[in-house]
Amino acid sequence: MVKLTPEMKEGLIVPGKGGSLVYLCTSSLDGKPNIAGMRYVDTIKDDKILIADMFLLKTKANIKENPECIIAICHPLDSGRDWVFKGKAIDIEYGFPPDFDWYGVKAKEILDGWGDWHNKEPPEEVPPDVIYAKAVQRGVVVLHVEEVYSIEKGKTGDKIL
């Protein structure tokens, strides 16, 4: 079982608090990949990464048909955060039964904690020419991490966890 390190947890928070921009990488069931940058990121317990479901389109469709998913640090990258997290994801949307369970976390716990992420952690550091006009959050993506590998120069593919 994977246990994220304290350094990983420190890196997996919103950029404005010293965390990271991450890439959320999914695939359709027949193997067409998709990659999109995400600002709202956090962790829960020792093996789960959370991403806000805001403006997700293909990512959302992919997760609904195929839970296999990767989160990779995009920025900053060259300060020891050369990590790729691989596992199974679900988009816990409003309307899920409160006691819905995803590898040990409940829908109510997730939505109560991160379901209004724009107000919880306003995007103050996001440049004005990138920020959205209005927040619309429909849920929270929860990645149950099963493997972590490196993309550090010279060590790409090395298993970390």
Add this chain to the structure above:
Amino acid sequence: MGIKLTDRMKAWIETGCHLCVADKNGSPFVTLARNIKSISGDEVVFALTKDEYSVIKSALETNPWVAFGVSRIGGIRACYQFKGKGSATTEGDTVALKVKLSELYCTKPGCYAGLRLDTKSFKELEKWESDLWKDLPKK
């Protein structure tokens, strides 16, 4: 409609990219492409080290689709997803991964998220981009 990348897109791609592939069952793999060999027309050629390529090799051999985004600060400043089919050839100590682009998307959060851009003419694309952004990566 064929894809023609803008000079700004090319400049950001040249700073390095996160590449995402998937095997034919939909299991994704990500590697970092630090070096770009060439960009011309609708083709981007990445120069991967053996370890960078090792992560995606088995998936790419069964499924040619490659999606990529710009790494580091480019993930914020160049909100694009580039998608196409890739083929790899070994050249000495490096692997040249050629991606022939067929799809281009905006990933800026908000009203343009998911907007398909390869449906625009090149002039329309240049104008659309320059209305939003003009900055180039620092050398």
